[in-house]
Amino acid sequence: MKALIVDGEELIRLSLKEVISVSSNFGEVMEAGSQHEFLAKTASHDKLSLIVIHPTSLGADGTDCLRLVQRLYPDAAVVAIMDREGQNIGDTGNIVTVLRNASVGQMVTAIRRALKLPLDGFGSVANKPSRPDVRGALKHEFERFSENTASSRPAIEGVDLGRLSYRQKQILAMAADGLPNKEIAARLSIAEGTVKAHMHAIFKVLGVSNRTQAVIRYGAVGNASQKPGAHSDWAYAAAS
Known part of the structure; x- marks a missing residue:
């Protein structure tokens, strides 16, 4: 089975991947952080068993993306993450x-209900599953990226x-x-689009x-350039 997470926040997608992995037997769990990325996935994946989507994290594209999910994958199980009770996301x-603040157990239950899978014999996981190893996943990402940057120290x-x-x-x-x-x-009292533009500029610089x-x-470069007794740019920015 294949699953797709459509959520604008990277760390949330990382956490959801772990939750989905304990919900059922998925061979592949993909991610999309925008409607554009979602459409790119649809171009190469015509069959999905599960789609977990947080419409409002995609901004104005969220409702349209949800409609596209229903239109393109009418047979897929869909879980929509809501910010509050009674939130209107259309039909x-x-x-x-x-809910966005649901526990891991509630999220697992929602996923299995969408997939029409029984909870019998799954109660111990649905009621109190082990927490997704987000810290472990981040550690893995750090180690992987550190290895890449260590091998290209001149670039750093x-x-x-x-x-x-x-x-x-x-x-x-x-x-x-x-x-x-x-x-x-x-x-910062600025537009969200301005933040996104700054982030893209940061990606290019780094x-x-x-x-x-x-x-x-940023942390690696700041620490590498830090002189004894001096504050790195990273520490300066973090304290700002």
């Missing part, structure tokens, strides 16, 4: 809904942190704290393709 049909040392503006360092520090773009924008790698590389 949910056979979609199973679950060639990164010019001075090309990052003070605002970009603020945004990267907040991203490292796990804040979504929407909250970063609210705290030579990475996602948030996790950006945070790791």
